[in-house]
Amino acid sequence: MQLFKYLQSQGIGTRKECLWLIENGCIAINGVLYSNPHSTVQPEEVKSLEVNGESLAVVPMPYFYILLNKPAGYETSHKPQQYPSIFSLFPDHMRRLPMQAVGRLDADTTGVLLITNDGGFNHRQTSPKHKVPKLYRVTLKHDADETLCTTLKNGVLLHDDNESVAAADAVLESPRILLLTITEGKYHQVKRMVAAAGNRVEQLHRSKFGNQTTENLPEGGWKFIVM
Numbered sequence: 001m002q003l004f005k006y007l008q009s010q011g012i013g014t015r016k017e018c019l020w021l022i023e024n025g026c027i028a029i030n031g032v033l034y035s036n037p038h039s040t041v042q043p044e045e046v047k048s049l050e051v052n053g054e055s056l057a058v059v060p061m062p063y064f065y066i067l068l069n070k071p072a073g074y075e076t077s078h079k080p081q082q083y084p085s086i087f088s089l090f091p092d093h094m095r096r097l098p099m100q101a102v103g104r105l106d107a108d109t110t111g112v113l114l115i116t117n118d119g120g121f122n123h124r125q126t127s128p129k130h131k132v133p134k135l136y137r138v139t140l141k142h143d144a145d146e147t148l149c150t151t152l153k154n155g156v157l158l159h160d161d162n163e164s165v166a167a168a169d170a171v172l173e174s175p176r177i178l179l180l181t182i183t184e185g186k187y188h189q190v191k192r193m194v195a196a197a198g199n200r201v202e203q204l205h206r207s208k209f210g211n212q213t214t215e216n217l218p219e220g221g222w223k224f225i226v227m
C-alpha cells in the first residue's frame, strides 16, 4: 500500500499533507524514517508510527474495535449537547476516522463501551435478535430484596412501551447493589426497568458487554481489541 494512503487511513491528514510529511522526513515506521513519497508499507507489519518524533497509536485496518472504560460526564455522541463527547478521549488522528459507538451509555453511566468502524459488527452486537448479554452493576436508591429480582426476571412494562421486557438475570449482591443482565439495548433501559419495578437507579456501571470487561483498564482508558 502507498505510504501516503496508509497515513491517510490512520487519520494523519489529507493526501497533500501526508505527502508533505513524508517528503520532509517527518514519518518513521517501525523506527525507520521514510522520505520517498513513492514508499509503500504492508499495513499488517506496522508496529509503530511516529510523526515528527511523536509516537501515535497504530489503528488496525481495515476494521478496528476499541474497548473504552467510559467515565461519567461524557456523552456517547459525535455532537454532544451538555458534556464532552466520548470521542474526545481519543488522540486527534483517531478522531478524524469514521467510528461509531456500539449502542449508547448515558452521560452518567460508566463502564464498557465498544467503538468500531465495522457497521456489520455494530449491527450484530446491538440487534435484539442476537441477544448479546450486557451486565450492569446498579446502585439502588432504596434497599431491595429478592422480590425486585423476581419482578425484573418476570418482566416489567416500560412507560410508553407496549411490550414487557424481562431481565436475563438479576442478582442482589447487597440490599443496594443489583447485578442485572439484559440482552436488549432500549433507551434508558436499566433505569426504566428498575423504576418500573418500584426502585431507582442511583449509579450505573456496565461491567460486561458480551465477553468484554473493563478489567485492568482505568476509567477513561481504552485499548484495541480483536473481535
Ligand code: URA
Pocket: 104, 105, 106, 107, 109, 187, 188, 189, 190, 191, 192, 204
Ligand atoms: N440503561 C440505562 O438506563 N442507561 C444506560 O446508560 C445503559 C443502560
